[in-house]
Amino acid sequence: MKLALIIDDYLPHSTRVGAKMFHELALELYSRGHKITVITPSYQQDNELYIEKIDGITVWRFKNGQIKNVGKIRRAINETLLSFKAWRAINSSVMSDSFDGIVYYSPSIFWGGIVKKIKKRCNCPSYLVLRDLFPQWVIDAGIIKQGSLIEKYFRFFERQSYKQANKIGLMSENNLELFCSINKNYSCEVLHNWASVNHVSSRDDDYVSIRNKLNIQDKIIFFYGGNIGHAQDMANLMRLVKRMQVYENAHFLFIGQGDEVTLINQLAKKWNLSNYSYLPSVDQNEFKRILSEIDVGLFSLSVHHSAHNFPGKLLGYMVESLPILGSVNAGNDLLNIINNHNAGLIHINGEDELLFSSASKLYRDNSLRSELGCNAKKLLIEQFSVNSAAQQIERGLGN
Structure with missing residues (x-):
């Protein structure tokens, strides 16, 4: 099939x-x-459409305003324009036989327009990979008010996105149940997050070890990598960092970007944390190399979530056979998935004593870290491989 992938x-x-x-x-x-x-959009180009190849994959980049690492109002405006700008750029390149199927990824919720136009011209089905129940989570977090004009605005585009999908894939059973309780008459299924199962086997000669760079050669490194925002409740993890100061060789490394970067660095300064380092985002190759050097993979989800996310960062941890330590919102089936497969230690957000106890166990027990890490890799291969996801999407498109 000739497939358009939109993200x-x-x-x-x-x-x-x-x-x-x-x-x-x-x-x-x-x-x-x-x-x-x-x-995909790009704000760093002059032409409306720029075409390139990456690892054999053809990439159409259309010019659009910046939507990452900008203010909320500017982001909302630029995201609203995604479908309009995309179609203006690719319209002349899309023929009736250009595509046999569409796979589009949410976030963003603003792809409904472009998917509708491609479907109409190419008479093809589409599959929505739905990873983020926006705007529901920002309502849960109290960032926008339920019933407000801005909620109605986002809900309109959310519905438009869902309507274009012949099949919608959600990341967990509980997410599927929640989605279907709110949204009727959509064809839905569970589509787990995925990753290539190949770990980083070697490093470039010029790569500088993160342990050497930060002078933490002999430390047990607890690592958080990814979005640092309201949805993650980073204060939850910072409380753990503070408690873990009792262990001389425990070190916490956070790498990423988002709305709560200022918060975590302010807390580190306020609490005078000597066991903590923050670095801004790095490219994917360096990120993978850093993962190959750490000991424990961290994550956190806000207690206010009603949705049941499976953070993609966990897959990177699992690829490198790392034990997973973290907190989730109540009812999140991720807790049972990880704990029942003995792939990590997961607790409900707010259970600070249990989280600290689990972190202490992982710090002290190398064999436990190894056992849980091996089980995490096994779980990845069994349930979260990219091969399984591709097969499922093919079926969803009717192939």
Whole structure:
């Protein structure tokens, strides 16, 4: 099949997990004999449309305003224009036989317009990879008010996005149940997050070890990598960092970007944390190398979530056979998935004593870290491989 893959952020410049996942999906579908075209925005180009190849994948980049690392109002405006700008750029390049199927990724919720136009011209089905129940989570977090004009605005585009999908893939059973309780008459299924199962086997000669760079050669490193925002409740992890100061060789490394970067650095300064380092986002290759050096993979989800996210960062930890330590919102089936497979230690956000106890166990017990890490890799291969995701998407498109 000739497939259009649509996402709001893509490699090589993106540092986000979604971009990495979509590129791995593109490569897997390409290896299965499909012709892949990725459609994605860029604010760093002069032409309306720029075409390039990355690892054999054709990428159409259309000019659009910046939507990452900008203010909320500017981001909302630029995201609203995604479909309009995309169609204006690619309209003349899309023929009736250009595509046999569309795979689009949310976030963003603003792809409904472009998907509708491509479907109409090419008479093809579409599959929505739904990873983020926006605007529901920002309502849960109290960032926007339920019933407000801005909620109605986002809900309109959310519905438009869902309406274009022949099949919608949600990341967990609980997310599927929640979605179907709110949204009726959509064809939905569970589509787990995915990753390539190949770990980083070697490093470039010029790569400087993160342990050497930060002078933490002999430390047990607890690592958080990815978005640092309201949805993650980073204060939850910072409380753990503070408690873990009792262990001389425990060190916490956070790498990423988002609305709560200022908060975590302010807390580190306020609490005089000597066991903590923060670095801004790095490219995917360096991120993978850093993962190969750490000991424990961290994550956190806000207690206010009603949705049940499976953070993509966990897959990177699992690829490198790392034990997973973290907190989730109540009812999140991720807790049972990880704990029941003995792949990590997960607690409800707010159970600070339990989280600290688990962190202490992982700090002290190398064999426990190894056991949980091996189980995490096994779980990845069994349930979260990119091969499984590609097969499921093919079926969803009717192939």
